[in-house]
Amino acid sequence: MKWKKNHRRGYSCILLAIIMIGGITLFFERAGSSFGRTVSTSLLFKLADSYQAGTIYDRNKTVIGRGVEVGKMEWGLEADAMDACSNLIGTPIQTTFASSYTVLGMAAPNLYGYYQNRFTNWKDWLFPRKRIGDDVTLTIDCAMQEEIYKTIKNFSNACVTVINYKTGEILAMVSVPTFDIRDEEALQLDENGVIDASYNNSAYINKNLHATYMPGSTIKPILLAIALDAHPELKDFVYICEEGNHTFGNMTIDCFDGEFHRKMNLNDGIRLSCNGFAIAMSLEMSEEELEEGLKRWELDAAKQYENRFACDSSSFYGKGEHSQVNRILGSIGQGNCRVNIYELSSMYGAIFFNGIRKDPVLIQTENNTNSKETIVCTEETAKKLQKALISVVEEGTGASYCMKEEGITIGGKTGTADVNLETGERTVWAVAGILEEDMPYVVTVCLADQGKEASGGTTAGPVMKEVLKKIVYKR
Numbered sequence: 001m002k003w004k005k006n007h008r009r010g011y012s013c014i015l016l017a018i019i020m021i022g023g024i025t026l027f028f029e030r031a032g033s034s035f036g037r038t039v040s041t042s043l044l045f046k047l048a049d050s051y052q053a054g055t056i057y058d059r060n061k062t063v064i065g066r067g068v069e070v071g072k073m074e075w076g077l078e079a080d081a082m083d084a085c086s087n088l089i090g091t092p093i094q095t096t097f098a099s100s101y102t103v104l105g106m107a108a109p110n111l112y113g114y115y116q117n118r119f120t121n122w123k124d125w126l127f128p129r130k131r132i133g134d135d136v137t138l139t140i141d142c143a144m145q146e147e148i149y150k151t152i153k154n155f156s157n158a159c160v161t162v163i164n165y166k167t168g169e170i171l172a173m174v175s176v177p178t179f180d181i182r183d184e185e186a187l188q189l190d191e192n193g194v195i196d197a198s199y200n201n202s203a204y205i206n207k208n209l210h211a212t213y214m215p216g217s218t219i220k221p222i223l224l225a226i227a228l229d230a231h232p233e234l235k236d237f238v239y240i241c242e243e244g245n246h247t248f249g250n251m252t253i254d255c256f257d258g259e260f261h262r263k264m265n266l267n268d269g270i271r272l273s274c275n276g277f278a279i280a281m282s283l284e285m286s287e288e289e290l291e292e293g294l295k296r297w298e299l300d301a302a303k304q305y306e307n308r309f310a311c312d313s314s315s316f317y318g319k320g321e322h323s324q325v326n327r328i329l330g331s332i333g334q335g336n337c338r339v340n341i342y343e344l345s346s347m348y349g350a351i352f353f354n355g356i357r358k359d360p361v362l363i364q365t366e367n368n369t370n371s372k373e374t375i376v377c378t379e380e381t382a383k384k385l386q387k388a389l390i391s392v393v394e395e396g397t398g399a400s401y402c403m404k405e406e407g408i409t410i411g412g413k414t415g416t417a418d419v420n421l422e423t424g425e426r427t428v429w430a431v432a433g434i435l436e437e438d439m440p441y442v443v444t445v446c447l448a449d450q451g452k453e454a455s456g457g458t459t460a461g462p463v464m465k466e467v468l469k470k471i472v473y474k475r
């Protein structure tokens, strides 16, 4: 008899243990998200299958889209504005492996009621209500998004990002081509029901977040900031750009179009984008100093952002070895060097915000003006670069988007990357930082798939000017 009793007690213990483990698991499953961990994709799929999505607003409370029934959204904007937002919002999360790069993916826990507690009201037990997720407000300005889209929609492969460098808020993120989000039937799905991510120059994907590009000369200010922080005396560094002085290690690297810039100091080296200057100055650093700096700027160190924000990581060396050749090529944004457009914008934001880099905010929360910040360079270094970047736009390679006549101070940098020397394929860039109290924005224009006649200053610059005019006149 005694044996039987113990036996039964044993079973009770096992049962209790199972209940406890189950309870702890459930607790962590729920609590996990509030600790900033990711919610499992399968759970989100389940929620999306039982909840009607909430409403998505832009920063001015314009309705972008709202759930009308489970699995069905209704889109609220006019044609151009909706097209401008489509690949930022993303295809339904069940149709893409890239959902974490979209609003639908990042906002999914809110939109599909993950944070709702349905069992505080006893009526919910007896009479289950229709499950409707929470509303979400983005930092995106749909009107700005639409204007930018109209400016670049005829390019075959182009992106523009606008961020507020003092708050980290993302105001616009346009990626063309895009797709018609209202026409779900038209989605190109494979046999597993997943979108073809490369379809039509990645039309379903917002390439500001989910792609990386060869940066060309736009990487130089970042690299020179690292050099200046490691060796403040380099502020007086001088390089003589002339024939016979362009060999580094056993590589000869000319300046753009074989030009010779003669005597270059920091300001002129950046203003005229002298390759020799950037390489020679960055070679003044030790490899350890460079790598320490790259890490601080989150180059070659995949950054994890809070609140489910995701973008591809930028890299200086890429998968290439840390050799002198790759270092020289990386110093002018060629070779294995690749940047994500959002991240490059954010790095420039740090230069314009005196060395402070803000984490991104795409979905508004109560403390969104207080996003995490990192000091990436000293204020002294940032100020020196600001001065040089202003001279780029006022009297250098960025003159095509100068706004002096309009009374606006702009600092910036252009870039021309030779993606494929055989075909002449280029990616061209223009970056602008608006140095006005009420518009602390960084704007980045990236045009991919360009030909060998294109350059940052002459091709991306005029596009930047159009974009800046629209932003400035709209304020």
Ligand SMILES: [Zn+2]
Pocket (backbone or CB within 6 Å): 241, 255, 259, 260, 261, 262, 273, 274, 275, 276, 277
């Ligand atoms: Zn030069």
